[in-house]
Amino acid sequence: AQKITQTQPGMFVQEKEAVTLDCTYDTSDPSYGLFWYKQPSSGEMIFLIYQGSYDQQNATEGRYSLNFQKARKSANLVISASQLGDSAMYFCAMREGRGGGADGLTFGKGTHLIIQP
Amino acid sequence: KAGVTQTPRYLIKTRGQQVTLSCSPISGHRSVSWYQQTPGQGLQFLFEYFSETQRNKGNFPGRFSGRQFSNSRSEMNVSTLELGDSALYLCASSLFLRDEKLFFGSGTQLSVL
Numbered sequence: 001a002q003k004i005t006q007t008q009p010g011m012f013v014q015e016k017e018a019v020t021l022d023c024t025y026d027t028s029d030p031s032y033g034l035f036w037y038k039q040p041s042s043g044e045m046i047f048l049i050y051q052g053s054y055d056q057q058n059a060t061e062g063r064y065s066l067n068f069q070k071a072r073k074s075a076n077l078v079i080s081a082s083q084l085g086d087s088a089m090y091f092c093a094m095r096e097g098r099g100g101g102a103d104g105l106t107f108g109k110g111t112h113l114i115i116q117p
Numbered sequence: 118k119a120g121v122t123q124t125p126r127y128l129i130k131t132r133g134q135q136v137t138l139s140c141s142p143i144s145g146h147r148s149v150s151w152y153q154q155t156p157g158q159g160l161q162f163l164f165e166y167f168s169e170t171q172r173n174k175g176n177f178p179g180r181f182s183g184r185q186f187s188n189s190r191s192e193m194n195v196s197t198l199e200l201g202d203s204a205l206y207l208c209a210s211s212l213f214l215r216d217e218k219l220f221f222g223s224g225t226q227l228s229v230l
Contacts, residue, residue, distance in 0.1 A: 033217065043205055045221035052217075091160065095215065104150060104162025104175055105219070 003027065004092050004108035011113050019079040021111050023092030026073065034075040035093040035105060036066065038086075045091070051075060087115045119144065121210050121222035129228045135196040138225045142189050142210030149191040150219070151183060154205040163206075166191055167214045195227075203229045 005024045013019050025034065036048040051059045051066045059066045067076040079086055089112050093105040122141040130136050142149050150165035162175035166185035183193040189210075195202055205226050209219040 035217075035219075037221075042223055043207075043226070044223040045207060045209070045219075047218050047220065050217040093160075104152070104165060104173060105160075106162070107152075107160035109159050 002108075003106045004094055006090075006092055006108035006111050008111045009109070011111060013082055013113065013115055015084060015115050015117050016081055019082050019086070019113065020067070021077040021079075021090050021092075021113065023075045023077065023108060024073055025075060025092075025094050027094065027096050029096040031097060033095045034066070034068070035095070036064070036075075036077045037091045037093060037107075039089040039091060039110070041088070048090075049077065082115050084115050084117060087113060089113075121208055121220050123206075123208050123222035123225050125225060126223065127226045127228075129230060130198050131230050132198055132200060134198050135194060136198060136227060137192050137194045138206055138208075138227070140191045140193075140208030140210075140222060142191070142208075143220055146210035146212055146220070147189050148211045148214050148216065149185055149189060150209045150211075151191070151193050152207045152209065153177075154207060154224070155201075155203070160207075163193065165214070172214060198229045200229050203227060 032053045034051045038046045049061045049064045049066050051068045058068050063080045065078045089110045091110045092108040124139045148167045151163040154160045164174045165172050169185045180196045185191045205224045207224045209221045211219050
């Protein structure tokens with residue numbers, strides 16, 4: 001089963017509108033972290049926002065916020081007032097577990113966001 | 118502050134050859150992890166190093182290996198290259214193991230012919 005599901009392969013949004021990118025996850029571990037990354041055409045993955053499973057409040061970073069609904073296992077990214085420079089691939093990712101061991105991130109397939117003027 | 122530096126940016130190899138990719142983390146970062154990105158499989162975790170020790174490994178064959186040096190720089194090696202190894206290889210660094218913020222480099226685009 002997919003651990004991270006991003007159901008929107010592509011999205012077109014008008015500049016200045018708000019955007020919501022969907023992400024659902026699957027884990028039985030009570031401790032986990034959720035991440036969103038942006039990947040422009042240059043290839044570099046840019047960290048946007050992080051939400052821990054025990055965090056009481058939704059994470060925010062500037063124009064980015066994470067709508068964390070734990071019971072629904074959903075971690076949608078909201079971009080307010082979209083800009084042309086927001087056009088890129090967006091990846092949701094999860095890291096499971098806690099403790100001394102290290103675990104890599106599990107990524108979704110991504111959403112290709114295109115902002116139109 | 119310089120970001121994560123990966124070299125080379127592009128690489129072309131033929132089947133059966135081996136390749137070494139390099140990653141210099143952000144100064145002060147001690148954890149380095151590697152990911153493979155392909156159109157078919159997406160982004161997949163390869164391995165993570167911290168203090169010169171491999172802490173975790175993804176589901177890749179033994180042809181994929183890596184190491185980390187005392188200055189935190191890391192290399193990954195792929196031996197006996199296959200066509201399916203063609204991918205963008207991304208390196209990420211962080212201050213600590215399991216740090217919230219991973220900073221990625223621009224990657225090395227490997228093409229196997």
